[in-house]
Every structure is written in C-alpha cells, then in structure tokens.
Amino acid sequence: MSSPVVFPFKSNIDLDRNSNRHLYLQLCDQMIGFIKSGKLAPSSKLPGSRKLSEDLDVHRKTVVAAYDELMSQGWIESIPARGTFISQDLPIISPKKLRGFSNTTDTKNTAGFNFKKRKHLIRKEIETIPAALKVDDGVPDHRLAPIEDIAKAYRNITKKVHHRELLTYGDTYGNIDLRKALVIYLNQTRGLKITVDNILITRGSQMGIYLASQLLLNDKKTIITGKTNYMTADNTFTEASGVIKRVSVDAQGINTNEIETICKQQPISAIYVTSHHHHPTTVTLSAERRMHLLDLAQQYNFAIIEDDYDYDFHYSNAPILPLASNDAHGNVIYIGGFTKIIAPALRIGYFIAPKEAVDEAARLRRILDRQGDTLLEQTLARMISNGDVQRHSNKVRRIYKARRDLFCKLLQKQLGDFFDFEIPKGGMAVWVQLKKPYQWDLVMAETRKLNLVFINDWKRYDNDNTGHNGFRIGFAALNEEEIVEVIEKLASVLNSIKIT
Ligand SMILES: Cc1ncc(COP(=O)(O)O)c(C=O)c1O
Structure with a gap:
C-alpha cells in the first residue's frame, strides 16, 4: 500500500485565518473534498505532519489535529513505521439500488395508504409577504429573549x-x-x-x-x-x-x-x-x-x-x-x-x-x-x-406594559370610531370588536396592500359563528415604531372605506 506523495498540498490548500472555523477543521474539509473528488486516491501516502505544516505555514499541532480528526472519521489511516495514508475503505456511503425497482421521484404528495384526515385540524394559512409588518394574536417578542x-x-x-x-x-x-x-x-x-x-x-x-x-x-x-x-x-x-x-x-x-x-x-x-x-x-x-x-x-x-x-x-x-x-x-x-x-x-x-x-x-x-x-x-x-428567569420576566413585563399603554392610547385616539375594546389588565393582546358594518375580510385585504399582514384568520375567534366581529391584536411583539405603523395603516384603511 504505498504510492508516493505527489499531491501539491501547498498550492491547493487555502486556509482562511479570519474565518470562525478552526484552521484544522478547514484543512480537514478541504482534504475530504480532494478525497471525494478522487484527487487524493485511496492508499496514497500523505506528507508527515512536520512537512505539511511547513508547506502550509501553520503550526504542526494544526496538522496533527487535522490528521487525528480525519483518522477518527475513517478518511485516513496510520500504518506504524510507514506513515499516514488515505484509507482504502473510505467512509462514503453509496446506497445500492434495489434490483427490479424502477426509478421513483424523490418527492411524493400522495400517500399509497389510507389514513384518517382530520378536517378540524386544518388551519387556514394566511400567506405572508416577506417584507411586511406582521401582526400576531398575542405572542412574546422573541427579539427580547435572554x-x-x-x-x-x-x-x-x-x-x-x-x-x-x-x-x-x-x-x-x-x-x-x-x-x-x-x-x-x-x-x-x-x-x-x-x-x-x-x-x-x-x-x-x-x-x-x-x-x-x-x-x-x-x-x-x-x-x-x-x-x-x-x-x-x-x-x-x-x-x-x-x-x-x-x-x-x-x-x-x-x-x-x-x-x-x-x-x-x-x-x-x-x-x-x-x-x-x-x-x-x-x-x-x-x-x-x-x-x-x-x-x-x-x-x-x-x-x-x-x-x-x-x-x-x-x-x-x-x-x-x-x-x-x-x-x-x-x-x-x-x-x-x-x-x-x-x-x-x-x-x-x-x-x-x-x-x-x-x-x-x-x-x-x-x-x-x-x-x-x-x-x-x-x-x-x-x-x-x-x-435569571424572574429578572427577565420583570423586564419584559415592564416593556409589554408600556407597549399595551401606547397601543391602547393610539387605538382609542385614532381608531376609537371603528373599534370597541377594553384595556386588557394583562396578557399580550387586545380584544377588539370591529364595529358593524365594517368587515374584517375587507380591512385585512386592504392593510395587505400597505404591507401590513394579520397572520391569523379572524374567523377562528368565532367558534359558534355568531358574527361578533371580535379579533385579538397582539401588541407585545411590536416595538413602539411598529405599534405606530400598525395604527396608522389601520386608520388609513378604515378611513378610506366608504360605508353606504
Ligand atoms: C391560551 C393558550 N394556551 C396554550 C398555548 C400554547 O402555549 P405553548 O407554546 O406553551 O405550548 C397558547 C399559545 O399561544 C395559548 O394562547
């Protein structure tokens, strides 16, 4: 098992000293790439760690660590008194096709078996617009997570x-x-x-x-x-x-x-x-x-x-x-x-x-x-x-309270003619009832045009189909600027709807 070291490591390995990835792992990645592509063939001999470290201008420990890693993954093997070699049995899994089976497509939508389809669990997905401001029905602001x-x-x-x-x-x-x-x-x-x-x-x-x-x-x-x-x-x-x-x-x-x-x-x-x-x-x-x-x-x-x-x-x-x-x-x-x-x-x-x-x-x-x-x-x-948990909870409670106050103040001031609501004593959302004859469907379609998306279907709150027109608007996950934007866009939409 030995072929001479002919691979030009010096000109082929390129290590980035500004990268967050350790040098020894970069060396591993690149060597694995050469093995997979066949440039480094099974059984070929690798340079000693001292020689490779000189060629690459890195500390010898870096090369030793890379060789250890490659060895533990099975890419290379060491033979006492002879040196280090690319493994004969590489850890590359090449699945064998089942004989007699035709090629099948990778993605399938239709199951070839029967199962119970639960209609009550299907949720109406609201399509979002990537750049839009999204309004939920009362979830925490993940940006504040500790x-x-x-x-x-x-x-x-x-x-x-x-x-x-x-x-x-x-x-x-x-x-x-x-x-x-x-x-x-x-x-x-x-x-x-x-x-x-x-x-x-x-x-x-x-x-x-x-x-x-x-x-x-x-x-x-x-x-x-x-x-x-x-x-x-x-x-x-x-x-x-x-x-x-x-x-x-x-x-x-x-x-x-x-x-x-x-x-x-x-x-x-x-x-x-x-x-x-x-x-x-x-x-x-x-x-x-x-x-x-x-x-x-x-x-x-x-x-x-x-x-x-x-x-x-x-x-x-x-x-x-x-x-x-x-x-x-x-x-x-x-x-x-x-x-x-x-x-x-x-x-x-x-x-x-x-x-x-x-x-x-x-x-x-x-x-x-x-x-x-x-x-x-x-x-x-x-x-x-x-x-930590109690400190964080105290911190976000103060922030959410300020957001609730601002949201409700602006809601009352700019949208009081359109909504009935009470200031919630707690939680992360306000329960608002859109006054009739305004309709949520129309309001939501219009706010979308202004890049404001309500991510929940308003109908989910009316389990009994009573037509109460109530909806939860989450305030906790919106910062002050976002609250102002939500209210302004809602106001602009509602003021432009003509009621006949
Ligand atoms: C009333 C209520 N109960 C339970 C949950 C589920 O919470 P969790 O994310 O902890 O499963 C929610 C989530 O929004 C909720 O609004």
Missing part, C-alpha cells in the same frame, strides 16, 4: 463532565433539578402547595392540554369551554373524542351559573379555563366565580383544566393567584410554561396535578415523546435558581 443568559448557562452545564449523563435516556417526568426548582418557584409565585411528585415537565403548555384531554375525554366525555375559546384547545378536545359544550363568557369570565345548570343535567368530565386572562377576550375570572367553580368541581367530580399560559403578564395590580392555589380537593390540572416568558421556541412547560393523574399523564407522554430536552431543562433549572 439568549445570552441561556447560552451561558447551557455552555456551563455542557462543560461539566458529570453532566454528560444528561445525554442519555432520562426521566419521563422531566429533569429532577428543574422539577425541584419549579416546586420552589411555583409555590412562591403562584401560591401552590406542590411537591416534585405533582409535576410533569412537558414541551410547552400545548402538550399539557393534550395530555389532560387524553386523560379525561375519551369515549365522548363532555368538556365545557367558553363560547369564545382558544381554538387549539378546542381542536385538542375534539381530537380526544370529547364533546364540547359551550357557556357564555362576560366581563367576569366564564359563566359558572351556566356550568352549574349543565352539571345538573348531565355528567361532565372537565372544564377548560384560561382564568387569568380568558383567551381570546382577555377578561379575568372573578373571585366569586373562581370559588363557585371550585365548589362545583368538588360537588360534581370534574376536572378543571386551568391553562395559565400568561400568568406573568399582569399589569394593573399583582397577578391573581390561580384556581390551583385554592384546590383543596384535587380537582385542578394546572398547565403553564416558559414559552411566553422566554420564547415560544423554548419548549418547556409543566403539567401540575395530584400525583396519580401526573403518573398517568407521564405514561401517556412516554409513548408520544420519551422525555424532554434534558440539557435545556437543566439550563432552565439553573436560570430559575439563579434568578
């Missing part, structure tokens, strides 16, 4: 050798340090009285809603929600074969007298509430109705799925403690997470319930998703324990 803090904590964790064990299969219930940190955090901030046994870590609140629905709703069990409700929760309940019954929602939140009437007529399994700020109308469930709901749950043995998705964003006074903080009889499944405080892509949430319900949810979770992202969970545990 990415440096996350990266620092993540780096520190991955550096520690003993944390390597986080890379193997772990606990389905979630990282134990995060669950311990959450016990302190949730008991302090939400008045809960939980232990680690009451916590299942999820991938965001949505997984919690899904698990709760699977636990409670199979075989056409009944769940009560508001007449306007978070559409994805409704879809989740329908998917779990639950039957949704709706009750009205007013300025006090969901109507508990109507719930009581239904309970007297038939068994119900659960009620879904966004008690802190009802989704979509943003109203807070009153203290009286909270007590009523807890009493009903105890009396009629149903579960309250309390989705506290935006607990941290309450602006007028201290946040109102969740129903879960007064749950003396184990009726509440409390769902929340960090996607709203930190960033939607940080998929960590929690499902809090009596232990036996948590155990069952964990079994269900395991067949869907074996476990969470343990390294990220450990990172979050550290950020909760060292106060």
